[in-house]
Amino acid sequence: MLHLLLLLLVFCATMPSARAGNPVLLLDAASGEILRQEGLDQQWYPASLAKLMTLYLTFEALDAGRLTLDAALPVSRQAAAQPAVRLGLRAGATITVAQAIEALATVSSNDVAVVLAEALGGSEARFAEQMTARAQTLGMADTHYRNASGLPDAQQVTTARDQAILAWRLLQDFPQRYGLFATRSTRYKGRTLHTHNGMLGRYPGVDGLKTGFTCAAGYNIAVSARRDNRRLLAVVLGANSRAARDKQVKLLLDEGFAASVTASDSMAESPPFMQRPELQSVAMQGPIGRSGCERGPARGEQQAIWPIESWGLLLGIYPDRAQARRAIATVKAQLGGALEGGRPLLLERDMENGTSWKALLIGYKRDNVGVVCLRMRAKNLDCVAQPPFMLNLPGYAKR
Numbered sequence: 001m002l003h004l005l006l007l008l009l010v011f012c013a014t015m016p017s018a019r020a021g022n023p024v025l026l027l028d029a030a031s032g033e034i035l036r037q038e039g040l041d042q043q044w045y046p047a048s049l050a051k052l053m054t055l056y057l058t059f060e061a062l063d064a065g066r067l068t069l070d071a072a073l074p075v076s077r078q079a080a081a082q083p084a085v086r087l088g089l090r091a092g093a094t095i096t097v098a099q100a101i102e103a104l105a106t107v108s109s110n111d112v113a114v115v116l117a118e119a120l121g122g123s124e125a126r127f128a129e130q131m132t133a134r135a136q137t138l139g140m141a142d143t144h145y146r147n148a149s150g151l152p153d154a155q156q157v158t159t160a161r162d163q164a165i166l167a168w169r170l171l172q173d174f175p176q177r178y179g180l181f182a183t184r185s186t187r188y189k190g191r192t193l194h195t196h197n198g199m200l201g202r203y204p205g206v207d208g209l210k211t212g213f214t215c216a217a218g219y220n221i222a223v224s225a226r227r228d229n230r231r232l233l234a235v236v237l238g239a240n241s242r243a244a245r246d247k248q249v250k251l252l253l254d255e256g257f258a259a260s261v262t263a264s265d266s267m268a269e270s271p272p273f274m275q276r277p278e279l280q281s282v283a284m285q286g287p288i289g290r291s292g293c294e295r296g297p298a299r300g301e302q303q304a305i306w307p308i309e310s311w312g313l314l315l316g317i318y319p320d321r322a323q324a325r326r327a328i329a330t331v332k333a334q335l336g337g338a339l340e341g342g343r344p345l346l347l348e349r350d351m352e353n354g355t356s357w358k359a360l361l362i363g364y365k366r367d368n369v370g371v372v373c374l375r376m377r378a379k380n381l382d383c384v385a386q387p388p389f390m391l392n393l394p395g396y397a398k399r
Contacts, residue, residue, distance in 0.1 A: 108196060
């Protein structure tokens with residue numbers, strides 16, 4: 001008997017596994033049965049999974065008639081100043097609700113998230129309060145929102161269970177709008193923008209929902225897949241890389257579709273995964289998120305600059321260092337002394353679709369950064385003013 005047990009243990013140890021120590025949850029969407037879980041109530045940073053709630057409240061407003069798809073929403077200065085990923089909206093411009101929800105679901109645009117937040121809540125702060133209140137009524141007891149995009153905030157937390165609840169409610173409450181999450185590309189002002197969800201089109205049956213990334217959160221995803229009249233929901237939080245996240249989700253879905261359960265098109269009214277253990281009133285405590293993207297200075301420009309105490313001008317975000325350098329050189333060549341002594345800075349940053357480089361000029365003060373930016377825009381050069389608090393956010397760049 002002992003010999004057989006040892007053989008079984010060796011066999012199980014060699015089997016592929018979705019376990020990696022980070023929070024994961026796999027469930028059958030119809031029955032609500034949990035098929036696999038690890039740390040489902042461990043607090044974690046949502047990153048751009050927060051935009052699922054922004055979309056949920058937008059869908060509610062559309063169904064209630066408080067918004068229409070063709071309504072033009074104004075772009076505020078705060079919205080236009082959001083860091084990447086962004087659609088590139090300019091302050092004073094407008095964007096339709098239809099364009100906004102497609103950009104948010106497909107390319108996770110932070111500027112668009114703020115536009116919707118201000119349209120629905122009056123301000124992003126008030127909208128974040130609405131997000132948290134709605135999360136509580138949906139049963140997401142351990143989720144607290146601080147902004148509409150999921151950008152870093154130490155008090156903005158969630159759990160794998162709560163993200164599964166939100167994904168499940170999006171499916172249940174807005175079936176006519178759910179197809180938006182399967183969009184693999186969208187066009188805006190002549191540009192084709194592609195989804196960050198690498199599972200779409202690569203794993204049979206996947207038709208949504210969303211990915212997220214910040215340095216502290218790691219690589220997150222909430223995904224849904226349908227095969228042979230069965231639908232699964234999976235949540236992975238805090239994977240080490242995009243590839244690791246996608247592999248982990250694939251293993252979860254493979255395991256779920258191989259499991260023997262009764263197929264059904266209808267969803268349970270009170271699914272088991274929403275039923276928390278008795279006496280559990282708060283999420284599991286412990287380390288939240290990952291240690292961040294602290295890999296040391298990438299190049300000379302990044303050495304000994306933190307904290308950045310001045311204002312800066314973001315010229316653009318580029319796929320490689322050379323393009324970022326050229327952007328700075330172009331601005332210096334066209335404006336010269338009109339830049340009022342701005343110092344060039346290149347910052348490397350992990351993003352959902354790969355590593356990128358930010359081209360900046362720093363050394364400005366509040367009273368002259370706007371003047372310089374206006375001079376640049378007069379020459380059709382892009383710029384976004386960046387206050388010191390934004391430049392020093394944990395996820396703004398590698399350190």
